[in-house]
Amino acid sequence: MTEPSKRQRLSHVNSSTSALGGVLSGGQRHGSGEGDVFVEGAIVRITMKNFLTYDYSVVYPGPNLNMIVGANGTGKSSIVCAICLGLAGKTAILGRGDKVGLYVKRGCPKGFIEIELYKKSGNVVINREIHVENNQTLWMLNGRHCNQKTVEEEVKALRIQVSNLCQFLPQEKVGEFAKMSKIELLEATEKSVGPPEMYQYHCELKDFRNKERQLESAVKEKASFLEKAKQRNERNKHDVNRYYEKKRHMDVIELLEKKKPWVEYETTLKEHASVKKEREDAKNQLIALKQAQAPMLNKIQEIDNRLKPTEAQIKAKTVAIKEASLKCKQKQDQLDRKHKEIDDIKQTLRLKQMEEEDHQKRISNTRRTIEDLKAELAKVGDQPDVTPRINVVNIELRRIQEERAKIEGDKGDLRREKDNLFAESKSEKLNDMNNMMNAKEEKLRGRHRDTYTALQWLRKNRHLFEGNVHEPMMLVINVKDHRFAKYVENHISFHDLRAFVFQRKDDMEKFMTEVRDKMNLKVNSISAPEESCSKRPPSRNIESLRRFGFFTYLREMFDAPDEVMSYLCHQYKVHDVPVGKEQTKAMIKTVIEEPYLRVFYTTDERYTVKRSFYSNKISTSNSAVHASQYLTITVDAEEKGQQEQKMKLQQIDEQMKALQKEAAVLDRRDNELLAEKKHLCELKGKKRQLEQKISTKQDSLRQMEQSAIDLTKIEEDTNVKIAAVNSQKVAIVSALMAQMKLRTKLTMEKVYLALETVALTAERAKLENDCREGASELKIVDQILRLLEQRRNQLKEQCTNLMKTAKLKCSIQAGEPLPANLSKVSIYHISLQCSCFLLKAFSKLPDTLDEIEAMLNEERSRAECFTSLSETVVDEYNRREQEIKHLEKELEAKTNALNTYRQNITEAKERWLNPLKQLVEQINDKFSDFFRSMQCAGEVDLHSENEDEYDKYGIRIRVKFHSSTQLHELTAYHQSGGERSVSTMLYLMALQELNRCPFRVVDEINQGMDPINERRVFDIVVRTACKQTVSQYFFITPKLLQNLQYAEEMTILCVHNGAYMLPPNQWDEKAFIKRYTKRKSRQGSGGQK
Secondary structure, X not given: OOHHHOOOOOOOEOOOOEEEEEOOOOOOOOOOOOHHHOOOOOEEEEXXXXXXXXXXXXXXXXXXXXXXXXXXXXXXXXXXXXXXXXXXOOHHHHOOOOOHHHHEOOOOOEEEEEEEEOOOOOOEEEEEEEEOXXXXXEEEEOOEEEOHHHHHHHHHHXXXXXXXXXXXXXXXXXXXXXXXXXXXXXXXXXXXXXXXXXXXXXXXXXXXHHHHHHHHHHHHHHHHHHHXXXXXXXXXXXXXXXXXXXXXXXXXXHHHHHHHHHHHHHHHHHHHHHHHHHHHHHHHHHHHHHHHOHHHHHHHHHHHHHHHHHHHHHHHHHHHHHHHHHHHHHHHHHHHHHHHHHHHHHHHHHHHHHHHHHHHHHHHHHHHHHHHHHHHHHHHOOOOOOHHHHHHHHHHHHHHHHHHHHHHHHHHHHHHHHHHHHHHHHHHHHHHHHHHXXXXXXXXXXXXXXXXXXXXXXXXXXXXXXXXXXXXHXXXXXXXXXXXXXXHHHHOOHHHHOOEEXXXXXXXXXXXXXXXXXXXXXXXXEEOOOOOOXXXXXXXXXXHHHHHOEEEEHHHHXXXXXXXXXXXXXXXXXXXXXXEOHHHHHOHHHHHOOOXXXXXXXXXXXXXXXXXXXXXXXXXXXXXXXXXXXXXXXXXXXXHHHHHHHHHHHHHHHHHHHHXXXXXXXXXXXXXXXXXXXXXXXXXXXXXHHHHHHHHHXXXXXXHHHOOOOHHHHHHHHHHHHHXXXXXXXXXXXXXXHHHHHHHHHHHHHHHHHHHHHHXXXXXXXXXXXXXXXXXXXXXXXXXXXXXXXXXXXXXXXXXXXXXXXXXXXXXXXXXXXXXXXXXXXXXXXXXXXXXXXXXXXXXXXXXXXXXXXXXXXXHHHHXXXXXXXXXXXXXHHHHHHHHXXXXXXXXXXXXXXXXXXXXXXXXXXXXXXXXXXXXXXXXHHHHHXXXXXXXXXXXXXXXXXXXXXXXXXXXXXXXXXXXXXXXXXXXXXXXXXXXXXXHXXXXXXXXXXXXXXXXXXXXXOOOOOHHHHHHHHHHHHHHHOOOOOOEEEEEEOOOOOOOOOXXXXXXXXXXXXXXXXXXXXXXXXXXXXXXXXXXXHHHHHHHO
């Protein structure tokens, strides 16, 4: 190899994370200085900034084989990702993240890729700037902003296909190559190494074949439809003949129906003339009857004229009689009121008499009462004096009051003594509690002095905090029974027992700032949950656990402030931890099987139960419950003092009960003396009461005697009032008699007028009877006349309607007026208005209605024999005839088109298939040579089950790695991973020499190969990819075997990373080789010695 070609090729990197280095392998590439060795579209430069593992890096690949070597995770595949994304490839091709923003280095807002492609007319530079936010991309082509579509068109023009696995095979897609179907492999091969028009011809052939299938199907459908249409028309031909025969009968029926209204019209016209003559005769007869009844009607009218004034006088007399009767009634009512007034005066007199009688009775009763009271007063005066006994009772009552006061004093003394005992007990308890709190604080100070110091600071500065702040838990927790303290203390850690509890987080931060940051104290603090958990109910009622010996939950054993209790329920679940007895320990195997029990206590042990999430198996652990150190501090004298106090209280209660009994006895004696005193006082005051009653009754008697009534005077006044009323009654009776006489006179006059009216009415009735006989005949004639008039009008209207119907059926102008004299209109007159055809047709038909009806029935019966026929059958027949002709033309046109398509397919098939077979033969030659060089066998052929099914053509790869086996098709299941990798690599190398694409990329395809095959494949890759006529090749691998054969045309890119890497632009390659040579020579000389 010539000396000028051995120039340094380096990649310039400015990064503290990843770097690229190179070895001596050809001239340094900048732009297109050595463009004659690059193929059109090859990659000249790759620049990455903030992309995956790279801060900033520039890669200059060679024109032939580029080996990118580096340990896993150094950034080899990042270069492959940069090539794909920089050339407008989709993220799905890489099989990594689905969003382009994921390829930007972590923590950076955007990344940058720049790829320079070789082109004879001037290199193409593609820039892609990726923004993490919204996964947006900014494109630039040769320094000008553009869209992605423009970049894709430029890449396609250079025949770059990053989506084709035959050209671009990233690490995550290596396994998918063997999974490609024969059809997919053919299409990928055509795109990769075939002429540009080959894949286009293949697509055209598939389209031609699809259209050929469509035309064949259309021709078959048209031929089938044409045959069916001819068969249907042949079947319908008989029905069409029968339809025309039926139509002839229907034409005769139509003519008969047209002539029938003309005959009906002529018949109706004759009937109309006859009815009109009858109407004139009835009209003359009616006039004669009316002239004969005229005298009697005049006489009746005269009587009616005389009756009208008489009836008016009767009405006037009736009104006058009513007025007189009304006045008589009014006078009668006045007379009745006067009678009632006299009765009221007499009733008042009787009441006064009864009142006087009652007055006399009351006086008599009062006198008898006074005599009885005087007799009783005399009896009372004989009894002894009760005053001494009253004095004795008063003395006894005072003695009882003194004794009761003494008892109340004793009870008050006992109550005060009892209160003092209670006060002393409370004081002692408070002192004991203070002593216990002091003891707890002393223990806290001895165990953790920083917490004690913070406690003293808190008590002085509690005003600085807005929410509740609680002292360490061991000071504020109050265990209800000292025996329970060990459970509480074993359940809560000492770190939390000495922790301060805060309601608000900002208060806790303020406290920690003061005591931890400023005072440098090591203390614990806790913030209570925002939502209180102190009242949270347990998962199960304690009653359901009593059968296991559990008697309470841990929360019920102690008291604490709400915030402290809320924290303990939230953190330690004290509301859901049951405590049991010895029975619980005896049943421990049954208890741990019980669901929802995670932690529980027996008398001396704590149990923790865990259930596997996957196998549902139970594991338990237990530990001894240690004695309490902080929550209980007992005092021995406490119980003794409580017993003494209890005895004193019992003595006081017994004394109180004895005093209450004495007070009850005194109360009963006091009630007895009060009752006796009340009885004596009543006896002493009875005489005085009797004297007062006698005096009161005497005063009442004198008042009643003085208020006596004068009945004589009252009777005289009553008689005077009755006489005055009687004089008024006489005047009313006189007026009443006058009105009655007037009413009688008017009634007689009315009777005379009524008799006169009856006579006139009788005379009129006789005349009306005489007229009625003539009127019945007149009425009959009048009715006949009306009927004839109605019939004439009906016939006239019927004639008009029949004329319209006849004209309508014969298509004569409907608006033509009828003659004034309907009798002159005949069928012959109207027939002149019809066409000559109708005149000839009517002349052959009957002239009477009966004959027309008979002929109509006969024709209808014949027409009805032709059933299931309609005009649509004939229309369908004619339409199908036209359709058959049209189908024959279409079938001929489609048959010609099908023949033309088949000719085009034959020509296109020759254009596509012959070059494709030659291409596959070339690939097969190379592929077979590669396999033979590896002492294996392999072949590539064009496979198709049907030569005309162009979408089923595919490339079949068959390989054999062992002499004892047959050739087997390459699949994802039959061969091993290494065998698939070798087959894939050799197929790609067979394509390499055809040189249709500008570059190929294969990422870590040698990972599954054994060392022998890897060495053989590497030699083939070097021989094939380092030829001057082949395209650029990128081979990415994390390792290489030792003692491989390298070529001068290779470019090896070593990828390293690390925080202290030397940047490539500072790498001194000559110094490195010089040191390596010296080290090797020293090792050689040392070995000789």
